[in-house]
Amino acid sequence: MNENITPLELRQKIRAGKFKENTSGLCHGFVQCNLVMLPKDWADDFLKFCELNDKPCPLIAVSNSPGDTFLEGIAEDLDLRTDIPSYRIFKDGLLTEEVNDITDYWRDDLVTFALGCSFSFEESLIADGLDVRNISESVNVPMYRTDIDCTPVGPFKGKMVVSMRPFDAKDTIRAIQICTGFPSVHGAPIHFGDPKLIGISDIEKPDFGDRVTIKENEHPVFWACGVTPQVALEQARPPFCITHSPGCMLVTDLTNSSLAE
Template structure:
């Protein structure tokens, strides 16, 4: 039996083991409160430098928290015994920019030249919102967060270009101001919202039909609040068309051993 220095590290390890055994295959929002979650992009090495530059030019939608060595599926700086081939509940596989399949592990697809990128996720600030009495609606309703394509352009880098994807959580205007104050402290989890109010202004026509994830209830007097989302790379991958790219399925993240507060700014 492994010995851990804290209950949280035991929880993160056990959840990754459960995912590895394919016992947990669902979304990870609200799981292991206090642990940073990560979006995942895996690319061949000859595409990795351009994607790294894309992340550096777009730190709000793509806040880097970890990059693997070439060919290594371990991420020791992010957690104990992480295996990038098995420790995500669902993977998407893209070939030449087209999503061709989803699967529960990628062991047989792993190549010796692959580089794994882990990007911060807004799920990591949901714990802080909940503690402030602003529990996100997706957690209240036990569904995946709503995610939308927008008309907000990213800054291109090499072959990578496209528009930003956002998550949406509804709040009253007063609550939205408090949510902005809280999430500003989490730049590695996308930080403050990009927009709130009129969805049409950022190219969203129907909040009941998210491009990814699930629709949530918007109550009378509430406004939609939009944060940058780590699904943005999946949008630009469709434009860049690498021969192979592997990502997490939206809402199904890598659970790390890093505390969300470790990367917060106070």
């Protein structure tokens, strides 16, 4: 896949069934989003959950009305039912299916939430000369469940999920400086060093995504991750919910620079 493909071109390829992979490293300069689609009766509590847990759940956009198959102002010719490479279907909190098109699952009471994704700040790290290992090794970023509690709201609660990129000490400091300027896409790392201090027992076995090489002079650096809402959904057990598959994002027409402070 051409890394310089435009977001619209990529969404059209996805809609046509010609791209079904993770979107990391694609469409340089543009914001990628995690997705959560919930019945209207559950939407208010989830909105409050995102507002109180804005590091792992930074809101970029919300449906204007239940049943909308687009999100106003973030992408041209967007169809939320077809334009993401892979979706997960949850029923009563359990993952039941993973599909590439949710047209047959769509309901008129669904409210869609688009949440900021760490892929957006990876571009700035690379531009500064840092080696973002999941990009250089062409794999999905490794993601881990932690023992860090989210602030609960109604039925929504659970532990934070983090993404990991390894750096040496100098590059860790630079990564913190760069990412602090992107609060809309998770902001600065929440932890670096010993993964056991945040409840990760084996850094070689991510819960989502793929393992990456950690070199001898490097330590793992962890960011709050947009897969966190999926853990909250497991706890809340809504009767029906749709999310993106980890690493398979909604690629928008928003520029990463528009989110920088």
